[in-house]
Amino acid sequence: MSQSTVHIYSRWERYADKALAGECLTKEEALSVLQADDDEVLAILQAAFRVRRHFYGKKVKLNMIINAKSGLCPEDCGYCSQSIISTAPIEKYTMLKKDVLVEGAKEALARKAGTYCIVASGRGPTPKELDEVIEAVREIKKEYRLKICACLGILNEEQARRLKEAGVDRYNHNLNTSASHYGNITTTHTYDHRVQTVEKVKEAGISPCSGCIIGMGETHEQVVEIAYELRNLDADSIPVNFLNPIPGTPLEHMKELNPRYCLKVLALFRFICPSKEIRVSGGREVNLRSLQPLALYAANSIFVGDYLTTEGQAASLDHQMIEDLGFEIEECAL
Template structure:
């Protein structure tokens, strides 16, 4: 297949490139991807939307997140309000009660969300907190139909197996940025630790949600390199967050991204990861109409919720917007 597509991207154009991707071409590090950065944005978005239509159809996968444990994280990620190394005034609470978590999951199921994720701060759960996680995921699996996801740090193969047995369908572990730029963002754990965590989850048979944050000072080449790394890992869902600088973090004075930068990134990720869900995540407030145009530029999924801090929308508002675009938002369990 690769021998059929030796013409450069600049020569064929991004529209024809979209056709080649639909026909089976996959972009690699051997391709000159500079054209994706410099080409006409409208043409790139149109091609990305056609690729999305082919591989994801009209369905938009919606997920919600709940902070099971918040604040006092041991890791020094420069973007994060919850890092104990930063000075953001973030409140701390230990693990929410099982009843609180199940009630939140049930409310999201009633809203027709596809997936519900528990997000815990910290590098890895304590023994006691892990047992609470197993119990609450098992209860959600017994009582509810909504798919569940764990975003709880680094896990051993045994822990992943126990969560899988408890009904967890997916694990979230962001790469955050490229391998080159990662040490500029975090030094308390490594890029390779993240990759091995993802591979352990895949060996267990779990879906993987992994993406990153743009606007942290990285280059376009860093963004593309992360997209290629995610393609190599064959992740199922790629959340793209746009940095909303937080006072008290080392990135508090970072310039905010333009909407065009965000849309180009989403489109590029669709070209490089045609079969993954490209998920609109944090920073939607940086775009007009809360990111509506992103769903015409390759996005096929979104984080949603009634309590998102930077979104300004509700689940119902997101569903109405997507239905106006002709998209399908009903989860499989409905």
């Protein structure tokens, strides 16, 4: 092994040491992960795996989404096929009825998911929509051993309190991108609106879930910024999405990602948010492709099945991937 190789390897191991000691990487150190040569990806992942293994061993948390309300959204998020400015040919429907939402919980268990995510498009839930979700959550909690994550948009204090009382364990509201890049992606609400919703959720006693979308024209510096911002927000679960550029959306031509860079991003998030659930989320199959298994050396959570308006790979393939790695599905990960 050459002297330069030893130096490179030691650098990533020092980053792992800092993460395990509770120290945050400097901006320069964080940038070096994203800017590293592709030949260093395995060494970076090995160091990230040390941190992942310390907190989560070889267990993998599985999550399943139900698209509880599709399209019909007044917001102008440039990445989203459900936004008012999207021309993507997606199915559109109002909030699913309680029985359909409850039935989805059975499917989540069949896919060995420990977390069932009820996701609805829109700026925020109407009173009727909130009631529908609350009734479904109450019934699911009586019948099934599942963690429930709701994602219904911007909330106020009363809405957050009612969801907590109904039994919602976790609430997802992604920051999506750094504050400095936010105005390039969305104009109908602000970055601060998103932060405020996460804070309201925390105040209500619900576990906060907030993540990002990588590949929307942000710089390396802005990727580092959002990683720091999510660390400061103290989100328990951090979904890392990789843009799947959907035809009919403003970002349909944005194709700047490759699997090696995606792996570096996941390692970066593990170094900066070492004890948090890092979930490889939307765009996993499209952007990581044949390198999907390597993502689990940094991340400890994935979605199984389809996403909101795009298809995922079969749950059986995810189960096989985890088995082939020698990892273990953490069923009913409460």
